[in-house]
Amino acid sequence: KAGVTQTPRYLIKTRGQQVTLSCSPISGHRSVSWYQQTPGQGLQFLFEYFSETQRNKGNFPGRFSGRQFSNSRSEMNVSTLELGDSALYLCASSLGRGDASYEQYFGPGTRLTVT
């Protein structure tokens, strides 16, 4: 079974621009979560999608948004990029089904650099 895939793997953007990151979950997984990892703040939860609906959201500004498609693929968007948005963005998939007990499997991440 293929793992979680994320594209692109690396991205360099300029302040003020916007960016879209993509995540394809493991086949059969319907829950996709996004996390931001920075040296200063560590791993922080952004949001989770299940069956095209956002189920939970972390404490991030509205510039961070996401969506999920009917095939469970997910995208996250960051508008008006700031230098502090430079981070590794990790996507995780799990079976979901509303039960909190399923483990999450992570993709390789997208490393975003904002200059």
Next chain:
Amino acid sequence: AQKVTQAQTEISVVEKEDVTLDCVYETRDTTYYLFWYKQPPSGELVFLIRRNSFDEQNEISGRYSWNFQKSTSSFNFTITASQVVDSAVYFCALKGNTGFQKLVFGTGTRLLVSP
């Protein structure tokens, strides 16, 4: 609020030594789930283990073992006879019974195993 504390920032050992990574958690949920993930230099988080709050059995998988103690809110991870390939950052994480797939991560422990 949920919180995970990994007090050890970095541990250095010589190959074949045993090493224990500490994890202390806080939650008000009566049912919760604990996880360990490994993050090698490539960046991808690799799932190692999940433990449910109602199952305090210790677990051993090869050279890895986990000690879950609800009385002290700890979920420690021991690597026996460490190897250079064990060098990575290890994260302990907590998921409550609400909040669906949201993981709360500790700050991680960097393990350096030298030959």
